Amino acid sequence: MKSYIFPGQGAQYSGMGKELYDSNPNAKRLFNLANDILGFRITDIMFSGSDDDLKQTKVTQPAIFLHSVIASVCLGNDFQPSMAAGHSLGEFSALTAVGALSFEQGLTLVAKRAMAMQRACELRPSTMAAVLGGNDDDIKAACQAVENEVVVAANYNCPGQVVISGTPEGIRLVSEKLTGSIKRIVPLNVGGAFHSPLMEPARVELASAIEAAVIDTPLCPVYQNVDARPHTDPAEIKANLLTQLTAPVLWTQSVENMIADGADEFVELGPGSVLTGLVGKIKRSLK
Numbered sequence: 091m092k093s094y095i096f097p098g099q100g101a102q103y104s105g106m107g108k109e110l111y112d113s114n115p116n117a118k119r120l121f122n123l124a125n126d127i128l129g130f131r132i133t134d135i136m137f138s139g140s141d142d143d144l145k146q147t148k149v150t151q152p153a154i155f156l157h158s159v160i161a162s163v164c165l166g167n168d169f170q171p172s173m174a175a176g177h178s179l180g181e182f183s184a185l186t187a188v189g190a191l192s193f194e195q196g197l198t199l200v201a202k203r204a205m206a207m208q209r210a211c212e213l214r215p216s217t218m219a220a221v222l223g224g225n226d227d228d229i230k231a232a233c234q235a236v237e238n239e240v241v242v243a244a245n246y247n248c249p250g251q252v253v254i255s256g257t258p259e260g261i262r263l264v265s266e267k268l269t270g271s272i273k274r275i276v277p278l279n280v281g282g283a284f285h286s287p288l289m290e291p292a293r294v295e296l297a298s299a300i301e302a303a304v305i306d307t308p309l310c311p312v313y314q315n316v317d318a319r320p321h322t323d324p325a326e327i328k329a330n331l332l333t334q335l336t337a338p339v340l341w342t343q344s345v346e347n348m349i350a351d352g353a354d355e356f357v358e359l360g361p362g363s364v365l366t367g368l369v370g371k372i373k374r375s376l377k
Contacts, residue, residue, distance in 0.1 A: 091172035093353040094187065095369070096158045096180035098339075099151060099280075101362035102144045107157045108137040114164045120193060124156050127197055132156070147211075147281060151179050151204040152197060158183035158360030159193065173320065173353060175313040175344050177365055178245070178285065179203070181334065187359065190308040190327060202299050206292035207335070211282030213291060218244060218255045218280050219265075223273030226252055226342075232267040236260050244285035245339040248371040253278070255286040285338055293335040300331050318343035320351065341365075345372045 110117040111133065125131045135143050136153050144150060158180065162169050169187070176184035179200065186196030221229050229252045230243045241260030245253035250273075254264055265275050282288065305328050311320030314330040318340040321327050345356075345368070355377040358366045369376060 091352040092170070092355045092357060093173045093175065093348050094162070094169075094171045094184070094357050094359055095174070095365045096176035096183035096187065097154060097358065097360045097362055097365050098176065098178035098180045099154065099284075101360060101364055102150050102153055103361055104137075104139055104141060104144060106136050106144075106153065106361040107133070107160065110157070110160055110164055111137070116163050117160045120160050120163065121156065123193070124152070124197055127194060128152060128201055147204045147208040148201070151200050151207075154179060154360055155183050155186070155197060155200045159186045159196065161359040162187035171310045173311050173313060173348055173351065174308075175341075175348065176315075177341055178315065178334075178339050180360070180365075181312070181315055181331070183360065184312055185305075185308065185327065185331075188308040188310055188312060190305050190312065190324070191303065195303055199296075199299055199303060203292070203296055203335075206295040207282065207284065207289065209295070210289050210292035214257070214288060216240070216255070216257055216283035216286070216288050217261065218253055218278045218283060219261050220247075220276045220278060221252045221254055221264075221268065221272055222276065223250050224252065224268060224271060228271060229254065229264075229268065232264045233260075235267060236263045239263060240283065240286060240288055242286045243338055244283070246342045247339075248342055248368040250371070251368075255283040256288065257283070285334075285336065287336055289335045293332070296335065297332055300328060303328065313344040313348055315339045315341070315344070318347050320347070341368065342372055345369055349373060349376070 239260030241256030244255035
């Protein structure tokens with residue numbers, strides 16, 4: 091069974107999407123429609139912008155969404171997923187690609203999400219760091235043991251890789267607690283503590299837009315970040331999207347559940363190959 095997976099923030103690069111734009115009339119139409127919806131020419135930034143241009147949150151998230159969703163459109167009749175999943179932002183790409191959200195609605199939600207997250211990041215200094223070589227339960231326990239600071243396990247990416255999210259001091263304290271039981275901690279170049287309680291202002295801001303969104307039954311089950319389970323019911327999908335910003339991304343668990351449910355081939359749609367690498371670390375024998 092074939093599963094399509096969709097990357098999140100951090101996969102962007104200058105030139106992304108240009109080959110699709112130049113080679114496919116449907117892609118060109120959708121990219122131009124995106125420029126109109128967003129109110130600025132995101133294609134100019136995607137195709138020839140600098141790395142710094144692409145790091146702007148209002149650009150990064152819509153750009154990755156567009157590359158992923160338009161790639162699925164370009165597959166035409168070959169896009170026949172048995173299941174789908176997306177990492178963080180990629181969940182919106184997955185839901186749009188499999189028909190739960192319209193292109194216009196998906197892009198609008200992603201743009202609002204990006205701006206809401208940016209504003210939340212500006213309220214309090216915060217960041218993220220990748221913990222490599224540790225045990226998931228030990229990392230979670232170390233975060234819970236920190237007092238008077240915000241720090242949580244935010245992304246369970248693959249065995250031996252968990253991203254923690256919170257205040258700089260909270261992350262420092264977790265680093266101290268884990269000394270000797272991990273390989274290393276790598277600070278991430280991000281603007282804030284995504285998938286942590288510090289994103290609560292963004293969740294509140296985005297809630298009304300998600301509540302108002304029309305969500306249809308998708309073509310296939312979508313394994314959502316918050317519970318790593320397959321969903322096709324629009325009400326369940328909407329409820330999970332409402333909590334996604336402050337809940338951890340259960341990527342390892344999602345992939346394991348997809349494999350248990352029959353997935354034997356994973357296809358990553360969008361810029362880069364980060365998720366392909368993570369899936370390979372979860373189970374090396376997969377195609």
